[in-house]
Amino acid sequence: MLYEGRCAMTEFPPDRFNIDAFYDKENSGTGTLPLRGGHFLKEDLGAFDAPFFSVTPAEAVAMDPQQRIMLETSYHALENAGLTIDKCSGSKTSVYTATFTDDYKSMLQQDPEQLPKYAATGLSGSMLANRVSWFFNLRGPSMNLDSACSSSLSALHVACQDLLNGTSKMALVGGCNLVFHPDFMLIMSNMSFMSPDSRCWSFDHRANGYARGDGFGVVVLKKLSDALQDGDTIRAVIRATGLNQDGRTTGGITQPNGEAQQLLINETFTRANLDMAPVRFFEAHGTGTALGDPTEAKAIGNSFRSYRSAEEPLIVGAVKSNIGHLEGGSGIAGLIKTVMILEKGIILPNTGLEKVNPRIDTQNLRIHSNAMA
Numbered sequence: 549m550l551y552e553g554r555c556a557m558t559e560f561p562p563d564r565f566n567i568d569a570f571y572d573k574e575n576s577g578t579g580t581l582p583l584r585g586g587h588f589l590k591e592d593l594g595a596f597d598a599p600f601f602s603v604t605p606a607e608a609v610a611m612d613p614q615q616r617i618m619l620e621t622s623y624h625a626l627e628n629a630g631l632t633i634d635k636c637s638g639s640k641t642s643v644y645t646a647t648f649t650d651d652y653k654s655m656l657q658q659d660p661e662q663l664p665k666y667a668a669t670g671l672s673g674s675m676l677a678n679r680v681s682w683f684f685n686l687r688g689p690s691m692n693l694d695s696a697c698s699s700s701l702s703a704l705h706v707a708c709q710d711l712l713n714g715t716s717k718m719a720l721v722g723g724c725n726l727v728f729h730p731d732f733m734l735i736m737s738n739m740s741f742m743s744p745d746s747r748c749w750s751f752d753h754r755a756n757g758y759a760r761g762d763g764f765g766v767v768v769l770k771k772l773s774d775a776l777q778d779g780d781t782i783r784a785v786i787r788a789t790g791l792n793q794d795g796r797t798t799g800g801i802t803q804p805n806g807e808a809q810q811l812l813i814n815e816t817f818t819r820a821n822l823d824m825a826p827v828r829f830f831e832a833h834g835t836g837t838a839l840g841d842p843t844e845a846k847a848i849g850n851s852f853r854s855y856r857s858a859e860e861p862l863i864v865g866a867v868k869s870n871i872g873h874l875e876g877g878s879g880i881a882g883l884i885k886t887v888m889i890l891e892k893g894i895i896l897p898n899t900g901l902e903k904v905n906p907r908i909d910t911q912n913l914r915i916h917s918n919a920m921a
Contacts, residue, residue, distance in 0.1 A: 549870065550867070550870055550885065550888070550896040550897070551894070551896055551897075553870075553897045553898070553899040554870065554899060555587075555747065555869065555870055555871075555899045555900060556587040556588075556761070556870065556871050556872065557585050557586065557587055557746055557747055557759060557872065558585055558586075558587075558588060559584050559585045559746075560584065560585060560586065560588075561588055564588065564727065564728040565728065565729060565730055567581070567584050567585075570730050570733075570734070571583075571584055573744070575737060575740075575744075578734070578738060579734060580734075580737070581730065581733055581734065581737050581742070582737060582742065582744040583737075583742055583743060583744050583745070583746045583759070584746060585746035585759070586727055586746055586759055586760045586761060586762075586872055587759065587760070587761030587762060587763075587871050587872030588727065588761075588762050589726075589762040589763075593613045593617075593726065593728065594613070596608055596611075596613075596616040596617075596620075597620075601619050601683050602683060606664070606665055606666060607666045607669070607670065609664045609666075609670075610656075610664035610665065610666035610667045610669070610670030610671065611666075611669075611670040611679075612650065612652040612653070612670060612671055612676075613652060613726055614647055614652070614676060614724050614725075614726055615670070615675060615676055615679050617724065617726075617764050618645060618676055618679065618680060618722055618724055618764060618766070619679055619680060619683060621722060621724075621764040621765070621766045622643075622680045622684070622720055622722060622766050624766070625720065625722075625766035625767065625768050626684075626720075626768060628768075629768045629780065629781060630780065630781055631768065631780075633684060636684050636685070636686065636718075637684065637685040637686075638685055638687060639686060639687065639688075639717060639718060640687055640688050640716050640717045640718070641681075641684075641686040641687070641688045641716060641717065641718040641719065641720065642686070642688030642689040642690065642707055642710050642715065642716035642718075642719045642720070643677040643678075643680045643681045643686055643688070643689075643690045643691075643719070643720045643722075644677060644689075644690075644691060644692075644693060644703035644704075644706055644707045644719065644720070644721050644722075645676040645677040645680070645691075645692045645693070645703065645721075645722045645723065645724070646692065646693050646694070646695075646699030646700035646702065646703045646721075646722065646723040646724070646876045646877065646879075646880070647673060647676060647692065647694070647699065647723065647724050647725060647875075647876035647877065648673075648694040648696060648699055648875060648876045649725055649726070649727075649732050649875055649876065650671065650673065650732075651726055651727065651728050651729035651731070651732065652670075652671060652726075652728075652729075653671040654729045654731040654732070655728070655729050656671065673692045673694065674691065674692050675692075676692045676722075676724070677690045677691050677692050677722075678690050680720060680722070686720075688710070688715065688716035688717075688718075688719070689710060689715060689716065693706065694876065696875075696876075697833070697835070697873070697875060697876075697878055697879075698791075698879060699723060699875075699876040699877075699879070700721065700722070700723025700765070700876060700877050700878065700879040700880040700883075701789075701879030701880070701882075701883070702791060702879075703721050703722075703723065703880075704721045704767075704769075704786075704789060704879065704880070704883065705789040705790070705791050707719035707720075707721045707769055708769065708786060708789045709789075711769060711770065711771050712771070717770070717771075717774060718768065718769065718770050718774075719768070719769040719770075720766055720767075720768055720769075721766065721767050721769060721880065722764070722765060722766040722767075722877075722880065723763075723764075723765055723874065723876055723877030723878070723879060723880035723881070724763065724764045724765075724874075724876065724877045725760070725761065725762060725763055725764075725874040725875045725876055725877045725878075726762050727760045727761070727762055733760065739802075740757065741757055741758065741837075742757045742758065742759070742760070743756050743757035743758055743759050743836060744756060744757070745759070746759045747759050747836065747869075747900060748834070748835060748836035748866070748868040748869050748872055748873055749836040749869070749900060749901075750832075750834035750835070750836045750841065750866035750868055750869040750898055750900075750901070750917070751832075751834060751836075751841050751845060751864065751866065751898070751901060751904060751905055751908060751917050752836065752900060752901050752902055752903065752904065752905060753902065753903045753904065753905050753906060754902065755836045755837055755838050755841050755905055756836070756837075756838065757836065757837060758835040758836050758837060758868065758872075758873040759836070759868075759872045759873060760872055760873055760875065761868075761871050761872025761873055761874050762874070763871060763872075763874040763877050763878075763881055764877060765874075765877055765880035765881055765883075765884050766880075767880065767883065767884070769786070772785055783887050783891065784886075784887040784890055784891075787820035787821075787822055788816050788817075788819040788820030788822070789816065790812050790815055790816035790819065791812075792808055792811065792812045792815075793808070794808045795808070803839060804839070804840055804843045804844065805843070806843045806844070806846050806847040806850075807847070809843070809844060809847035809848075810847040810848075810850050810851050813847065813848070813851040814851055824851070824852055824855055825855040827852060827855070827862065828860075828862065828863060828895075829862070829863050829864075829865065829886075829889060829895050830848050830852070830862055830863070830864050830865070830915075831864075831865045831866070831867070831882045831883075831885060831886045831889075832844055832845075832848060832864050832865065832866050832882075833866070833868075833878075833882075834864070834865070834866025834868055834869065834898075835866075835868060835873055836866075836868065836869070838905075838907075841905055841907075841908065842905055842907035842908050845864065845905075845908045845910075845913065845915060846908070846909075846913065848862070848864060848913075848915060849862070849909075849910075849912075849913025849914060849915045850913065852914070852915075853912075853913060853914050856914035856915070857914060858911060858914060861910070861914045861915050861916040862914060862915045862916070863895050863915075863916050863917070863918045864915050864916070864917050864918075865885070865889075865895070865896065865897075865898055865917070865918060866882075866898050866917075867881050867882050867885045869898040869899045869900055869901070870898070870899050895918050896918070897918045898917055898918065901917055904917065
């Protein structure tokens, strides 16, 4: 899909919610949405093999589909890594998940008299990681992180620190998002965060907000020395991770600060003891917002500018142009895409780039978006 530069955007499926009841092209008042689509999983969100995961029918009814599919995705991740349930059971394995949406809670709380018995555990974000730890009998730290759009990369950073300091011997890091209730979209639309086109026009002149997407991703981590000793299949090596915050450097809490982003890039390369000169590809956040894209592009370009040229620019990617913004799960999607690029030796294109945002000086920054319109 990424190789062909396709975009998964469709109109809201009728089994999610009735978009006609909320759609208002002009977004003329609260309680309306200026968009008609997003990026959706095709599978039945209610499908779940509860007995396999030792979940009773009564518990399954109350479980957020994010909990259900996170269990399934974690199983697939371990299977892909060649690790059996028996081998993992009782191990010092940490689980860090990431999400900040709770559409199922919004849906069930519409009618308090019909709340299921196990709603307390089924609707709790903290249970997202704990379900995985419980089923696989994993004994390391287990928690769900919410740092908004950076949630799954924050989870990745904490998991890497655990491995480095010996808190755990292995880690599962997951991020997820599901879109099937209007409540969260309504409050985001009030602040004009959502794209009326239902697309993430990453780094494009049409950037007008982001489009939401369904998605789940889980990666299995070990220290390189342990993975080599255990004979594991190694898909990629993470040399360093980093986190920071803008502080009070912008006019509002939702506005990004390019200098903070550039500082983080440089600090992380220094921590990894990596030369920035050989870098040819950078997977960006690239939400498709009028303010965020130019800020991020400038931070990336300035970080690598002295190592690149007009003839050999740094190629900047954004998987959101293909699958939308997975919000709490967006970072893990970008990580998985980057691992695929390293494995295949092919820089995958963004999609829908018609003309670069005029506020992004690609020539001066020596960056390029590998695009497929």
